[in-house]
Amino acid sequence: MNDLLRYFQRELPAINDFLDAEADLLNGLVRDVAKHIIGSGGKRIRPMLTLLFARSLGYGKDDYLAIACALELLHSATLLHDDFLDDAELRRGKVASHLKFGRTETILAGDALLALANEMGARYGNARLSWLLARGIMETAVGEIEEIEFSKKPSLDRERYMRIIIGKTARLIECACRCGAALAGATPEQEDAAGEYGLNLGIAFQLVDDALDYASPTSETGKPEGGDLREGKVTLPLILLMEDGDEAGRESLLEGLQDGSLTASQCEAVLEQVREGRYSEKTRDEASAYVEKAKACLDGFPPGEELTVLKQAADFVLTRTK
Amino acid sequence: MNDLLRYFQRELPAINDFLDAEADLLNGLVRDVAKHIIGSGGKRIRPMLTLLFARSLGYGKDDYLAIACALELLHSATLLHDDFLDDAELRRGKVASHLKFGRTETILAGDALLALANEMGARYGNARLSWLLARGIMETAVGEIEEIEFSKKPSLDRERYMRIIIGKTARLIECACRCGAALAGATPEQEDAAGEYGLNLGIAFQLVDDALDYASPTSETGKPEGGDLREGKVTLPLILLMEDGDEAGRESLLEGLQDGSLTASQCEAVLEQVREGRYSEKTRDEASAYVEKAKACLDGFPPGEELTVLKQAADFVLTRTK
Numbered sequence: 001m002n003d004l005l006r007y008f009q010r011e012l013p014a015i016n017d018f019l020d021a022e023a024d025l026l027n028g029l030v031r032d033v034a035k036h037i038i039g040s041g042g043k044r045i046r047p048m049l050t051l052l053f054a055r056s057l058g059y060g061k062d063d064y065l066a067i068a069c070a071l072e073l074l075h076s077a078t079l080l081h082d083d084f085l086d087d088a089e090l091r092r093g094k095v096a097s098h099l100k101f102g103r104t105e106t107i108l109a110g111d112a113l114l115a116l117a118n119e120m121g122a123r124y125g126n127a128r129l130s131w132l133l134a135r136g137i138m139e140t141a142v143g144e145i146e147e148i149e150f151s152k153k154p155s156l157d158r159e160r161y162m163r164i165i166i167g168k169t170a171r172l173i174e175c176a177c178r179c180g181a182a183l184a185g186a187t188p189e190q191e192d193a194a195g196e197y198g199l200n201l202g203i204a205f206q207l208v209d210d211a212l213d214y215a216s217p218t219s220e221t222g223k224p225e226g227g228d229l230r231e232g233k234v235t236l237p238l239i240l241l242m243e244d245g246d247e248a249g250r251e252s253l254l255e256g257l258q259d260g261s262l263t264a265s266q267c268e269a270v271l272e273q274v275r276e277g278r279y280s281e282k283t284r285d286e287a288s289a290y291v292e293k294a295k296a297c298l299d300g301f302p303p304g305e306e307l308t309v310l311k312q313a314a315d316f317v318l319t320r321t322k
Numbered sequence: 323m324n325d326l327l328r329y330f331q332r333e334l335p336a337i338n339d340f341l342d343a344e345a346d347l348l349n350g351l352v353r354d355v356a357k358h359i360i361g362s363g364g365k366r367i368r369p370m371l372t373l374l375f376a377r378s379l380g381y382g383k384d385d386y387l388a389i390a391c392a393l394e395l396l397h398s399a400t401l402l403h404d405d406f407l408d409d410a411e412l413r414r415g416k417v418a419s420h421l422k423f424g425r426t427e428t429i430l431a432g433d434a435l436l437a438l439a440n441e442m443g444a445r446y447g448n449a450r451l452s453w454l455l456a457r458g459i460m461e462t463a464v465g466e467i468e469e470i471e472f473s474k475k476p477s478l479d480r481e482r483y484m485r486i487i488i489g490k491t492a493r494l495i496e497c498a499c500r501c502g503a504a505l506a507g508a509t510p511e512q513e514d515a516a517g518e519y520g521l522n523l524g525i526a527f528q529l530v531d532d533a534l535d536y537a538s539p540t541s542e543t544g545k546p547e548g549g550d551l552r553e554g555k556v557t558l559p560l561i562l563l564m565e566d567g568d569e570a571g572r573e574s575l576l577e578g579l580q581d582g583s584l585t586a587s588q589c590e591a592v593l594e595q596v597r598e599g600r601y602s603e604k605t606r607d608e609a610s611a612y613v614e615k616a617k618a619c620l621d622g623f624p625p626g627e628e629l630t631v632l633k634q635a636a637d638f639v640l641t642r643t644k
Contacts, residue, residue, distance in 0.1 A: 027464060029471040081433060085426050104407050107429065108467050111403060111436075115456075115463040118440060122449075122456035130452035134437075134444035141437040142349060145430050149351040 003305065004312035008048060015047050018065040019072060022120070026112055033101045033109035037076045040092045045205075046071035046176040049313070053180030053194045056306035066120040067129060067183055071136075071176040073117035078140055078168075080110035085148065086231065121179070128182045136175030143167020154234040154257045156242045156250060161234065162203070165210075170202025177201075193297045197310070200294035204317050207287035210235035212321070214271065215280040226271045232257040236286065237279040241270070244277065284318065291318050325627065326634035330370060337369050340387040341394060344442070348434055355423045355431035359398045362414045367527075368393035368498040371635070375502030375516045378628035388442040389451060389505055393458075393498040395439035400462055400490075402432035407470065408553065443501070450504045458497030465489020476556040476579045478564045478572060483556065484525070487532075492524025499523075515619045519632070522616035526639050529609035532557035534643070536593065537602040548593045554579040558608065559601040563592070566599060606640065613640050 023034040047068035054064050083091055084098040084106050091097070098106040114137065121133040147164045177198030181191040213228045214237045228235050234257065242250045253270065256262040262270075274280060294314045301307050345356040369390035376386050405413055406420040406428050413419070420428040436459065443455040469486045499520030503513040535550045536559045550557050556579065564572045575592065578584040584592075596602060616636045623629050 027467045027471065029467050029474075081429060085429060104470060107403060107407060108463070108470065111432075112463045112467060114433075114436065115460040119456040119460040122453045125449045125453060127444075127447045127449040127452060130449060130456070131444045131447060134441040134452070138437040138441040141430070141434045145349045145351050145434060148426060148430065149349065152351075 001312050001316060003308045004316060007052075007305065007309045008044075011048065011051060012044060014065060015044055015051075015069060015072070018069050022069065022073070022116060026109075026116070030105055030109035030112050033080065033097050033105050034076070034113055036094070036097055036100065037080055037091070037109070037113075038072075040094050042072065042075070042092070044072060045313075046075055046173060049173065049176040049198060049201075049310075050180040050183070052306045052310050052313075053177050053186075054183045055180075056301050056304065056310065057181055057184035057186050057190060058302075059180075059184035063124075064180075064183060066123050067133075067179050068176075070117040070120040070133060071172065071179065073113045073120070074133075074137060074140065075172060077110045077113035077117065078144060080106050080113070082144060084110075124183070126182065129179055132175055132178050132182055136172050136179075139167060139171035139175075143169070143171060151231070151233055152258075154232060154254060156234065156239050156254065158236075158239055161236060161239060165203060165206040166199070169206040169209075170199050173202030173205065174198035190300070193300055197294045197297035197314075200290045200297065201314055201317060204287040204290035204294065204314070207236060207283055207290065208317055208320065211237060211280045211283035211287070213237075214274050214283075226267060229257075229267055229270060230262075232260055232262075236283045237274050238270075240279045240282050241274055241277055288318055291315065323634050323638060325630045326638060329374075329627065329631045330366075333370065333373060334366060336387060337366055337373075337391060337394070340391050344391065344395070344438060348431075348438070352427055352431035352434050355402065355419050355427050356398070356435055358416070358419055358422065359402055359413070359431070359435075360394075362416050364394065364397070364414070366394060367635075368397055368495060371495065371498040371520060371523075371632075372502040372505070374628045374632050374635075375499050375508075376505045377502075378623050378626065378632065379503055379506035379508050379512060380624075381502075381506035385446075386502075386505060388445050389455075389501050390498075392439040392442040392455060393494065393501065395435045395442070396455075396459060396462065397494060399432045399435035399439065400466060402428050402435070404466060406432075446505070448504065451501055454497055454500050454504055458494050458501075461489055461493035461497075465491070465493060473553070473555055474580075476554060476576060478556065478561050478576065480558075480561055483558060483561060487525060487528040488521070491528040491531075492521050495524030495527065496520035512622070515622055519616045519619035519636075522612045522619065523636055523639060526609040526612035526616065526636070529558060529605055529612065530639055530642065533559060533602045533605035533609070535559075536596050536605075548589060551579075551589055551592060552584075554582055554584075558605045559596050560592075562601045562604050563596055563599055610640055613637065 019038050023031060023038055026034050050068040050071055051064055079091060080097055083096045084103060088096045089099065118133060118137065122130050143164060147168050150160060150164055174195045177194040178191050181194040186194065210228065213235065214226060229238065242253065256266060291314045295311055298307060298310055341360050345353060345360055348356050372390040372393055373386055401413060402419055405418040406425060410418045411421065440455060440459065444452050465486060469490050472482060472486055496517045499516040500513050503516040508516065532550065535557065536548060551560065564575065578588060613636045617633055620629060620632055
């Protein structure tokens with residue numbers, strides 16, 4: 001992982017500076033919200049992927065920051081609206097924006113970051129980039145909506161779960177990879193390979209996120225353990241548990257999730273079952289298959305530092321603990 | 323106004339059908355919200371302006387609907403978020419979406435319509451169109467934010483009022499006009515002239531809107547008379563009244579607006595002063611100057627049905643009573 005760390009350490013300052021400078025230009029009503037969400041320690045995976053694919057395909061210009069950072073701002077915008085609609089209290093271990101700054105400031109900051117991201121992508125006068133970004137925004141909006149719809153009427157439908165994690169997470173990561181390729185003037189085949197890598201990486205990333213929710217102590221993730229369960233969110237560890245359980249247990253759990261009637265001790269019992277059945281680990285195993293698929297998409301890319309880092313990034317998704 | 327009415331009657335069905343068809347494709351959670359706001363009787367000024375400028379510059383293809391309707395959807399998206407943040411009860415005489423469908427559905431429908439509009443504009447693979455749309459979205463977001471910031475700390479600053487109505491209304495109308503020109507492959511000069519027309523028309527449109535708020539009975543506008551005053555919004559009729567009044571009156575009114583302490587009888591007294599001083603009519607007079615500026619921008623456009631309708635549209639902005 002040394003190349004990955006070195007690459008990130010070298011490139012992150014420019015990305016963070018660019019994000020800060022753009023946020024500084026926003027109106028005072030939303031500027032602090034934007035700086036709070038940007039400064040709350042995201043991993044910057046999306047802008048790094050844009051940069052990595054652009055460079056791996058030979059892009060040498062240093063004007064990549066606007067499109068790379070656009071992907072991060074889109075992600076930030078969705079977090080702001082999601083946390084408000086979820087009544088979330090924490091984000092990355094810090095108090096959620098709507099509680100710190102107010103609902104008006106948070107909704108408008110989400111709108112402003114979405115608009116800014118889109119405008120940053122349009123600065124290149126590159127119709128392909130604008131199209132990719134527009135589609136990524138649309139798919140992410142659809143994913144958010146499907147996730148909230150699902151949480152209102154949860155089921156143990158794996159196919160639906162997969163569609164939701166693709167929509168809410170993987171499509172934007174795919175978009176980040178495609179944008180890097182498009183910036184470098186990639187062939188359609190190269191852009192598709194970059195997109196496939198991103199899609200599979202994004203699925204693995206979200207699977208690991210959902211596994212960590214059941215496995216990681218609060219101090220590492222900044223979120224309470226079993227938070228998804230407590231919020232009534234159905235994710236893969238729970239689906240796997242239910243697939244192994246009996247019909248009666250499934251129905252009573254689903255009912256409890258749907259009407260929010262699970263008691264603290266019922267939640268504890270489910271968390272214990274997930275631990276005993278190693279369903280968090282089994283979710284990681286599924287993620288592992290997607291990581292392998294992602295790496296296979298890199299076969300046609302030229303060897304070099306970026307290729308090494310892209311492979312290590314795929315592995316890192318699996319091994320991260322927060 | 324006969325040409326204007328005939329043109330609108332002929333072209334509106336295709337625009338409304340397209341908007342309906344796009345809304346039908348949205349996820350069930352937000353579809354009804356989208357159909358409610360789209361079906362609540364907007365004037366479709368933005369898509370008509372796109373169409374009029376495209377055709378006036380010789381555009382003959384019938385693929386104009388996606389970009390024209392994108393402008394209407396952007397406008398709808400901002401209405402959804404604005405009404406929620408304003409705690410508005412009515413929109414065009416109907417119950418506001420967040421009260422009818424809920425906050426989650428309304429915020430997400432706004433996000434989805436914004437994303438869809440952007441994606442519709444990107445379908446052409448025309449980098450200029452994507453850029454114009456991205457800038458229009460950004461300017462509108464900034465305008466919304468400035469308006470809400472202004473309402474939290476109102477002042478009688480005309481310059482600031484003008485900047486806000488340009489941001490929240492006129493820029494998107496400018497954008498609609500520019501998009502029509504860009505679709506037709508206009509020269510930069512032609513696009514600028516179309517944009518100037520739209521900017522001035524948009525300013526006039528908002529001035530008349532603000533005048534109507536003080537002058538029009540609820541049954542015509544679908545909004546309560548003097549609603550802006552009751553909500554603590556400072557618009558031109560009030561600025562004109564204050565400019566003619568004394569320092570003490572100004573300060574006490576501003577204070578009442580800011581802390582929401584105006585009583586019903588104080589509001590009535592202000593409404594009466596606005597009526598007596600004809601400040602609503604004086605606001606219309608200012609609008610009239612912008613209408614003239616807008617029409618002057620049309621000088622270089624070729625004669626024809628579209629030019630006639632664009633001129634009548636400018637006049638109509640002044641004469642409308644709702």
